[in-house]
Amino acid sequence: MITFKSFLQPHRIVMMALFGAVVLWCALSLRWDWLPKYAPLALEGLWTTIWIMVVTTVLGFVLAVPIGLAQAIGPWYLAMPARVFCTIIRGTPLLLQIWLLYYGLGSLFPQFPWIRGSELWPYLRQAWPYAVLALTLSYAGYEGEVMRGAFSGVVKGQLEAAKSFGMRRFTMFRRIWLPQAIRNVLPTLGGETILQLKATPLVATITVIDIYAVSSRVRSDTFIVYEPLLLLAVVYMVIAGLITLAFRRFENMVPR
C-alpha cells in the first residue's frame, strides 16, 4: 500500500517537482485556446464513452455467465458452441469484429423490406447499436473464459452442503455458486473492465462520437496535434484510476 510518507523520499520530491514543472510548462506554453469552444462536445463525448463502457460491461457480463457455465458443466452440445464463440472472439481483432458487424450487417439489413418497415429501423440506421453489440460480444467472449475458470474453481463441498440442505438448483446457483465465483474473479474483472474502457475508442471508427472522436475532430479542425491527445490520455488515465478504486472498494466489501 502506498503511504503518504513513502512520497517524501528525496528522489520522489525531486521527481514530483520535475513533474509539476512539466505540467506548468504544458499549461503555459502549449495551446489550449481551443478548449472552451470544444468543451461541450468533449463532455458529450465523455458521456458517450462512459455509458458505452458501462452498458457493454454489464450486458457482456450477463452474457458471460451462461457461456462460462456452459463450458464448465454444460453438455457437449452447449459447451462446444460456447468454446468456439470464445475462441473466435479472442482470436480476431476487435476492430475487425466492429467493422464486420457495422458494414456487414449495415449493408445486409436494408435489403429486407420488413426490417426497413419495422419499428427498430430508425435505431438500426445509427451506428451505436452495432458498437454496443460488438463490444458486448467481445467482453462476453473474454469474460466467458474467465467465468469458466471461476465456476470450476468453487469448492465442491460448498455445493454439496447446499444440496444436502435441500436447496433447489437455481437457488443454489444464485446463493452459493455465482457469488463465490464472482468473488474469486473480482481482481480479474477489474482488469477486464479497464481493457473494455481501452477498447471503447474503436467505436469512433464507425462514426460514434465518443471522447476519442472529439479529440480527432479538434486535431483535424485546428491542426493542433499534441494537446488534445495529451488531454485524452489524461482523461483515460483518470477513468482507469476510478475503475481501479471502485473495484478495490468492491473487493474490500466482500468477506473473504
Added chain:
Amino acid sequence: MELTLETLGLAESAQLLSLSAPGWGANLLRGLANSLKIAFGAFGFGVLIGLFGAYGKLYGGPVIRDLLAIYTTVIRAVPELVLILILYYVGTDLINKAAGAMGYGRIEISGVVAGIWVLGIVQGAYSTEVLRGAIKAVPPGQIEAARAFGMPPIMIMWRVTIPAMMSFATPGLANLWLIATKDTALLAIVGFSELTLETRQAASSTRAYFTFFLAAGGLYLMVTLCSGVVFGWIEKWARRGQPSLRGGRG
C-alpha cells in the same frame, strides 16, 4: 470443386477471394504478411524493452524503479489507439527534427518501421511485468550459485536467469504475442496497409463486406491457432527436465 462451390452459392465469393487479378486474395495475403512482420518486430522489440525493464525494476536504483513504474502504469491505463497516435506523431517529429538538424530534408518513414516502434513500446510495458514476474520466480539459490562461481552479471543473465525463467515466462509471452498480432489491426486507423485495412478497402470497393471480413477473420484465427500450437512446443521445450504439472508422475 467448382461444382460444389456453385451449389453452395459461394462461387462469387471464391472469385472475389481468388489470388489472380480480379480477385483480392493477393491483397489480403500481402496485408497478412505486413501484419505478421509488424507483429514479429513489435514483439521482439517489446521483449527487449521488457528484459531491460524487468532488470531495472528488480535491481535498479530508486529513480529507475520509479520511472519504470510510471512507464508501465501509464502505458497500461491509456488505450492503445491513443498511444499509437501519440507515439506515431512524436516519432515522426523527432526523426524529422534530427534529419533537419543534420541537414537532410523530410524523411518518409516506412509503415512497418513506425508500426514496430509504436507497438513495441506498448508491448514493452506488458512484457516488463511478465518478465519481472518470471525472473522473481527463479529460485534465488541458482543465481547466487552462479555469482559464487564468479560469473559476470551478463553471463549470469545469459546462462542462468534467462533459461531458468523461460518456463515461467512462456505463457505470458504467448499471450503478449497474440495481443501483438491483434493490435496490428489498430494500425489500420493510422493508414498502414496491414490486413484489416486491405480487407476494408477490398470490401468497400466490391461491396462484399461479409465475404472479406469473414475471410480476414479466418486468417487472423489461423494465425492465433497456429501460434497456440507453436507456443505449446516452446513451453514443452522450456519446461524440459522439470516435473510435469499434470499427474503425479514427474
